[in-house]
Amino acid sequence: EDQVTQSPEALRLQEGESSSLNCSYTVSGLRGLFWYRQDPGKGPEFLFTLYSAGEEKEKERLKATLTKKESFLHITAPKPEDSATYLCAVGYSSASKIIFGSGTRLSIRP
Amino acid sequence: DTGVSQNPRHKITKRGQNVTFRCDPISEHNRLYWYRQTLGQGPEFLTYFQNEAQLEKSRLLSDRFSAERPKGSFSTLEIQRTEQGDSAMYLCASSLNGDDQPQHFGDGTRLSIL
Numbered sequence: 001e002d003q004v005t006q007s008p009e010a011l012r013l014q015e016g017e018s019s020s021l022n023c024s025y026t027v028s029g030l031r032g033l034f035w036y037r038q039d040p041g042k043g044p045e046f047l048f049t050l051y052s053a054g055e056e057k058e059k060e061r062l063k064a065t066l067t068k069k070e071s072f073l074h075i076t077a078p079k080p081e082d083s084a085t086y087l088c089a090v091g092y093s094s095a096s097k098i099i100f101g102s103g104t105r106l107s108i109r110p
Numbered sequence: 111d112t113g114v115s116q117n118p119r120h121k122i123t124k125r126g127q128n129v130t131f132r133c134d135p136i137s138e139h140n141r142l143y144w145y146r147q148t149l150g151q152g153p154e155f156l157t158y159f160q161n162e163a164q165l166e167k168s169r170l171l172s173d174r175f176s177a178e179r180p181k182g183s184f185s186t187l188e189i190q191r192t193e194q195g196d197s198a199m200y201l202c203a204s205s206l207n208g209d210d211q212p213q214h215f216g217d218g219t220r221l222s223i224l
Contacts, residue, residue: 004152032209032212034212034213036215041217042217043203043215043218044215046212046213049212087153089152091209091210095209097155097168098213100154101152103150103152
């Protein structure tokens with residue numbers, strides 16, 4: 001069954017404390033893996049697309065990496081404004097839709 | 111602002127009533143998607159359009175749900191005879207053509223059923 005799993009469900013960090021969020025997937029024929037940020041009461045905001053194993057993308061304090069089975073979102077020296085839910089989604093060859101994971105709620109304490 | 115626009119932002123209605131939501135996509139995007147999101151979960155796919163053609167519908171989309179995209183521009187999602195379980199955030203997204211293109215989301219319509 002095509003599936004996307006994110007861990008941990010929630011993560012609380014001190015400002016400046018670096019960490020990583022995980023997204024593991026089981027789909028046939030990956031077309032793209034997408035990372036989004038979602039603030040309360042808002043829609044998901046697009047961050048990155050990764051297409052093949054070994055690919056990396058960076059934006060400010062965020063860096064996304066991809067292997068054949070999982071993706072990591074690394075956050076370096078986070079600030080309180082990085083607090084949000086981070087969603088991972090996967091597009092695959094037998095469908096035009098994308099499947100989302102349940103997200104990781106990230107909280108950064110000042 | 112040229113992002114995806116959804117209206118209304120909030121809708122409160124009594125069980126059994128019909129509701130309609132509107133989505134205006136990014137103008138150059140020919141794909142439009144509808145999702146439903148409940149608390150603590152990621153968005154769940156409902157249906158998508160390429161231009162005016164509705165190409166895929168989820169099993170989640172019961173016969174009480176209908177979506178249209180006349181002329182391939184804005185889209186509407188109607189829920190008939192609403193039920194308590196329909197309470198959720200309804201999100202719209204749009205993208206360029208291609209299954210590998212990122213989808214860009216609006217801020218959703220929050221539906222509450224009394």
